[in-house]
Amino acid sequence: MAEVASTPSTSLPSTQSDSLAAAIEVQNYLKARLSASKNSPSNESGKWEIPIIDLTPSFSPSLSDRQAVASQIHQACITTGFFYITGHGIPLEICNNTLALAERFFRELTPEAKEKIHMKHSDQFRGYEPASWTSVNEYETKETKEGFNFGYESGLDPSGGDGKYVELDGSSEAGKNLWPEETELPGFYAGIAQYYGQVLQLARHIFRLFALSLSLPEDYFEPLVTHPGGIARLINYPASKNPSPLPVDDEEIGLGAHSDYECFTLLLQDSTPGLEILSPSGQWIAATPVEGGIVVNVADFLMRWTNGRYKSTVHRVVNRTNKQRYSIPFFFSINYDAKVETLPGCLAEGEVSKYPPITAGRYVLDRLGLTLKTGGY
Numbered sequence: 001m002a003e004v005a006s007t008p009s010t011s012l013p014s015t016q017s018d019s020l021a022a023a024i025e026v027q028n029y030l031k032a033r034l035s036a037s038k039n040s041p042s043n044e045s046g047k048w049e050i051p052i053i054d055l056t057p058s059f060s061p062s063l064s065d066r067q068a069v070a071s072q073i074h075q076a077c078i079t080t081g082f083f084y085i086t087g088h089g090i091p092l093e094i095c096n097n098t099l100a101l102a103e104r105f106f107r108e109l110t111p112e113a114k115e116k117i118h119m120k121h122s123d124q125f126r127g128y129e130p131a132s133w134t135s136v137n138e139y140e141t142k143e144t145k146e147g148f149n150f151g152y153e154s155g156l157d158p159s160g161g162d163g164k165y166v167e168l169d170g171s172s173e174a175g176k177n178l179w180p181e182e183t184e185l186p187g188f189y190a191g192i193a194q195y196y197g198q199v200l201q202l203a204r205h206i207f208r209l210f211a212l213s214l215s216l217p218e219d220y221f222e223p224l225v226t227h228p229g230g231i232a233r234l235i236n237y238p239a240s241k242n243p244s245p246l247p248v249d250d251e252e253i254g255l256g257a258h259s260d261y262e263c264f265t266l267l268l269q270d271s272t273p274g275l276e277i278l279s280p281s282g283q284w285i286a287a288t289p290v291e292g293g294i295v296v297n298v299a300d301f302l303m304r305w306t307n308g309r310y311k312s313t314v315h316r317v318v319n320r321t322n323k324q325r326y327s328i329p330f331f332f333s334i335n336y337d338a339k340v341e342t343l344p345g346c347l348a349e350g351e352v353s354k355y356p357p358i359t360a361g362r363y364v365l366d367r368l369g370l371t372l373k374t375g376g377y
């Protein structure tokens with residue numbers, strides 16, 4: 001792990017937007033957490049476990065069944081900020097096929113085809129991302145992962161959306177994704193679109209449970225997800241050159257320590273472990289894959305809405321095995337032109353909001369901007 005304690009705090013230019021200030025503040029928070037972390041194997045498992053929540057009853061017509069799931073979600077959100085879901089309704093076959101498409105993307109697409117859809121051609125961070133093109137924090141700057149990033153299109157939304165989608169920067173042109181040609185990777189787009197549609201609808205369902213978990217009406221967030229942001233990534237973490245349980249050397253960081261930016265993330269991972277989450281006492285805990293399960297983690301918007309009651313937990317990926325690891329996170333956001341502001345019900349009498357209001361898309365864009373080595377976008 002790179003030395004972080006001595007790095008001076010990032011200073012805030014006076015002309016920055018509120019969302020950039022917020023994005024920089026998260027980096028400073030991360031620095032504090034990392035300097036207190038122990039880069040050693042965890043002995044905390046058992047004390048701080050990632051719960052498994054069966055979503056089956058959440059599809060019941062009975063409100064009390066749905067509420068029972070929501071209270072398990074509440075408990076997970078105020079402790080780990082991470083949980084697995086089973087019984088989520090996305091067939092295992094679709095999950096496995098989508099992971100197989102990720103593998104095909106990285107293995108079969110030619111370097112020329114990857115170059116054509118390189119992220120440098122996108123002003124919205126879409127497309128193919130070679131290893132070390134971005135790094136999610138300023139301390140672990142040689143990330144081994146490579147990725148392919150794409151976002152919401154109304155054609156991928158089974159609800160069709162309300163036709164008012166705006167991009168991260170508030171512009172209204174849709175369709176900024178960079179897809180490989182059908183002839184270059186036959187069947188890729190159709191397979192990815194099928195998974196995207198399913199995971200998007202699942203995210204909308206889970207968002208209703210989040211509302212219940214906060215004692216809000218189930219449809220509280222509904223007006224905010226009529227044309228939601230939803231970035232997804234296919235990620236390939238190469239096998240370790242020197243597989244060993246620990247310690248991690250900087251060359252082996254797949255994806256550096258970070259919190260996610262949006263409402264919550266739904267992560268599909270293959271059977272190779274690698275995801276680790278930072279416990280309150282600074283231990284890295286492995287989020288080992290659960291067969292048929294999807295990892296859910298609270299991200300920054302939910303932390304901000306709840307004034308920190310829901311934990312946007314720091315996590316990272318280190319592939320310590322001799323196998324490639326593929327994963328597919330889906331980052332569910334509200335409409336990018338909507339605001340995130342502390343919920344009145346999450347402030348006790350006299351309690352002040354820790355987080356100023358931000359515009360959803362702008363905040364995501366500012367956080368993404370900080371991942372580029374150039375520091376700009």
Ligand SMILES: O=C(O)CCC(=O)C(=O)O
Nearest residue numbers: 235260269275317327329
């Ligand atoms: O690949 C994983 O397991 C996690 C990915 C992740 O945390 C991210 O892309 O934000």
Ligand SMILES: [Fe+2]
Nearest residue numbers: 258259260315
């Ligand atoms: Fe993440």
